[in-house]
Amino acid sequence: MALGASHRLQDGIEAVETMTRFALAVLALASGVYTYLGVRSILDGSATAVFFAALIYSCAVSVAIYAFWTYMSRFYPHIIGAAARTAMLGIMALGCLMIIAMASWLNAAALAGSAALEQHLAETVEDYTADLDRAHQNALAAQSLLPDIQRTSERFQRLSDQERESGALTGTTGAGSVVQLLGQMAAQLKELENGIAASRERVTTLFDEGRAHLATMRGLVSAPGAIDPRADQFAAEAVALTGTITALEQTSIAASVKRAAEDLSLGFIAPVASGLEADLANRQDQVMETIRTSVAAQSKVLSEAADQILTREPVGERRFVPLSSAAAVLRYASDFIPSWAGAISIDLLPAVLVFMLSIAHGALRRQEQSLPFAERITAAELLEALEVQKALQRSGFDIQTAISEAEAREQSNITSLDLSGKGPRK
Structure with a gap:
């Protein structure tokens, strides 16, 4: 077997x-x-x-x-x-x-x-989308100051009107120095309000432009056909989008708001009391000092809010790096x-x-x-053994006699070991 x-x-x-x-x-x-x-x-x-x-x-x-x-x-x-x-x-x-x-x-x-290159383009689109959103948020951050500026401007204008019509602050009606000062503060805040509102339109335009670039890039990622032409067009769109993001970062009006807020306090110029009577002039001075204090407090609040916006991390410049298919396969293995x-x-x-x-x-x-020697020997080995046997016979060597003598010597050695007690008995 x-x-x-x-x-x-x-x-x-x-x-x-x-x-x-x-x-x-x-x-x-x-x-x-x-x-x-x-x-x-x-x-x-x-x-x-x-x-x-x-x-x-x-x-x-x-x-x-x-x-x-x-x-x-x-x-x-x-x-x-x-x-x-x-x-x-x-x-x-x-x-x-x-x-x-x-x-x-x-x-x-x-x-x-090709699939690895599309993966690279898709991840690049996601990165650019995040950059555009961050730049948009940074640009719109100053818009959050607009309600406070509007309320302050309206309050100064309302006090000016009340002072002119009913003398609510000094007790004397008319357009005097207090009305002039309140109107001046309201006008400055209104100018700042208009600047912030104008920047919103610019931010919206740039954001829409960036979203258009992103839509084109997404279309190139999923479009059929060879990947190399799509990658070239994708790179051109990426360059254009980078410029849009940079422009969006530069539209932030936070620094302008900070300077305008400081100007409210540092550039405060109170007019000389216009009252002919000493008592009226004294009341006007007191009211203008109160206005100065209020303007300084409002300036500090706006300046601190602008500082918080300016401390936001800007969007870093991103460059699209084209990859070969082999490099893309290694990168996204x-x-x-x-x-x-x-x-x-x-x-x-x-x-x-x-x-x-x-x-x-x-x-x-x-x-x-595990087989017996007779089953393991090959035909070549058998033929070689027969040739050796024939050579020995031609030389006169008796193989059988040599085998008998070898067996006799082995038996003699075993017997001598038994008699001396140094070996196992047969």
Whole structure:
């Protein structure tokens, strides 16, 4: 039974030898084809130069892969020693790393290069969207001061009207110095209010322009067709969007609000009391001092609010960096694990065949060692033994006599050991 199993195993190994060579050739060719596609995506120059360079590189990869795995399938299964087998495993690991370095990543670029570039464009769109939103928020931050400025302006104007019509502050009607001062403060705040309102229109226009660029970029990401023309157009849109974001950052009116708020207090010029009577002039001075205090408090509040807006982190300048398909596959490798697995499997699948052959040869050797010598000897070894026997007979050497003498000497040695008590008794 053991002899039959050994023969069947030997026959199986010989039967798959041709298939093994064919499989290695097909896998090496497939790797070379995808390597060619990957190399073409990263080379620059004339079409002819790129074609021949990619073809030569892919041919070299195919030959290297076929030769490497052929050597491994020929030598590794027949190596028995632990040290030699460990050395061969180390060589196999080194060869696998070299194959991955020279071919597998290019295979992955051919399999998933376009998808990786689209992934890069999609993530870039998200980054630009976040930048546009931050720039818009920074530009609109000063708009939050508009209600306070409007209320203060209306309050000064209302007090001016009340003082003119009913003398609500000084007790004397008419357009005197108090009315003049209140009107001056209301006019300054109204001018600041108009400046903030005008900036809102500019911010809205730039924001709409930026959203239009983003819409075009999103359309380019999902559009059908070759990726390279879309990537070029995407880069042009990215440059335009960067300019829009920069312009949006510069439209913030927070610094202008801060300067205007400081001018309210530092540039406060109270008119001389216009009352002819000393009592009226005294009342006007008191009211103007109260107005000065109120203006200083309002100036401080506006200045502090503007400082909070100015401390916001500005949007950093972002530059779109185009990537080749190979670089994109490396950068977004975690998103394309199936493609990487397929690319590496094409190159390293022969390792499975090598280990299968090694296991089969190991089982064959163990089965042959368990057989009797007569079943393990080959025809060549038998013929060689017969030739030796004939040569000894021609020389006059009696083989049977030599065997009998050897057996007698062995028996004599066993007997002497028994008599001396130094060995086991027969």
